[in-house]
Amino acid sequence: TWTMVNIVDEQVERIRTQIGGKRAICGLSGGVDSAVAGALVQRAIGDRLTCVFVDHGLLRKGEVEQVEKDFVEATGAVLKVVDAQERFLDALAGVSDPEEKRKIIGREFIRVFEQAAREVVAEGGKEGDDVEFLVQGTLYPDVVESGGGTGAANIKSHHNVGGLPDDLRFSLTEPMRELFKDEVRRVGEELGLPAEMVWRQPFPGPGLGIRIIGEVTRERLEILREADAVAREELSRAGLDRDIWQCPVVLLADVRSVGVQGDGRTYGHPVVLRPVSSEDAMTADWSRLPYDVLAAISNRITNEVREINRVTLDVTSKPPGTIEWE
Numbered sequence: 001t002w003t004m005v006n007i008v009d010e011q012v013e014r015i016r017t018q019i020g021g022k023r024a025i026c027g028l029s030g031g032v033d034s035a036v037a038g039a040l041v042q043r044a045i046g047d048r049l050t051c052v053f054v055d056h057g058l059l060r061k062g063e064v065e066q067v068e069k070d071f072v073e074a075t076g077a078v079l080k081v082v083d084a085q086e087r088f089l090d091a092l093a094g095v096s097d098p099e100e101k102r103k104i105i106g107r108e109f110i111r112v113f114e115q116a117a118r119e120v121v122a123e124g125g126k127e128g129d130d131v132e133f134l135v136q137g138t139l140y141p142d143v144v145e146s147g148g149g150t151g152a153a154n155i156k157s158h159h160n161v162g163g164l165p166d167d168l169r170f171s172l173t174e175p176m177r178e179l180f181k182d183e184v185r186r187v188g189e190e191l192g193l194p195a196e197m198v199w200r201q202p203f204p205g206p207g208l209g210i211r212i213i214g215e216v217t218r219e220r221l222e223i224l225r226e227a228d229a230v231a232r233e234e235l236s237r238a239g240l241d242r243d244i245w246q247c248p249v250v251l252l253a254d255v256r257s258v259g260v261q262g263d264g265r266t267y268g269h270p271v272v273l274r275p276v277s278s279e280d281a282m283t284a285d286w287s288r289l290p291y292d293v294l295a296a297i298s299n300r301i302t303n304e305v306r307e308i309n310r311v312t313l314d315v316t317s318k319p320p321g322t323i324e325w326e
């Protein structure tokens with residue numbers, strides 16, 4: 001039978017054959033695909049892999065630590081962390097338009113990653129020019145979608161990946177081209193990755209940046225990060241985190257509403273809970289979460305996050321609503 005151990009062994013063998021004595025770079029996003037891809041390649045070539053993690057400051061509570069600490073402990077991977085929070089905040093200052101935010105985040109991300117990749121290549125010193133492979137967490141459905149054929153180990157020849165500049169020419173290694181998402185999760189477990197990473201729900205590349213309706217600021221990120229952490233905690237406490245597709249928490253940062261707490265009037269911000277059920281994110285329905293779970297989330301957020309005085313629930317399917325608010 002085709003067990004996870006078989007899959008891991010076979011992929012490790014293939015990666016070794018493909019990469020040979022060269023070096024490789026893997027960008028980690030905090031998500032499951034890049035983490036599993038990195039862990040597989042690490043098992044295959046050890047220290048000849050350098051993982052690069054760009055901390056753009058838009059991840060959720062605990063996710064940076066998951067990469068910097070738990071991933072490294074679980075895999076023994078060499079990790080280069082770039083703290084780019086300031087840079088992203090500066091670039092996002094004054095911007096409210098969703099597509100503009102995406103453009104800025106995407107652009108800054110590529111710039112920072114390229115710079116880090118250059119440093120990794122240079123750090124290799126005399127033999128630094130042997131960094132040749134870029135690890136990608138491409139899955140089988142992505143391969144099919146892009147007309148890439150049957151998913152047979154299709155080792156691409158030298159080419160320039162995703163518009164990287166000429167001085168950064170990599171070949172691709174895509175150790176998960178034959179796997180579906182559920183298999184990737186099982187491989188991740190087999191490789192000893194932290195459960196929170198392996199079972200992470202879909203999370204957009206632009207992160208919390210597109211869950212703050214309005215300008216993204218450090219303070220707003222802190223508020224949203226706390227509220228989001230409460231929602232995730234309560235959903236997993238209720239055993240629902242693996243049932244729902246995802247549950248964005250959205251901060252309506254430019255909206256204020258009046259509330260009352262203790263003896264005082266408050267004038268805080270609302271958050272929206274957006275729990276959805278879906279098969280593939282193309283369509284979705286709002287999840288009928290139990291009232292007591294909703295109540296627990298609402299009570300805790302309004303008690304624990306001072307700036308939030310109202311919790312609302314999004315009961316819109318997709319279509320017409322999208323999953324994210326931006």
Ligand code: XMP
Pocket residue numbers: 102202203204205206246281282318321322323324325326
């Ligand atoms: P929507 O909001 O379009 O989201 O219904 C569908 C799925 O895609 C995710 N999403 C993104 N993922 N970059 C990403 O990597 C993005 O800009 C982006 N926007 C939405 C969303 O979380 C959902 O899973």
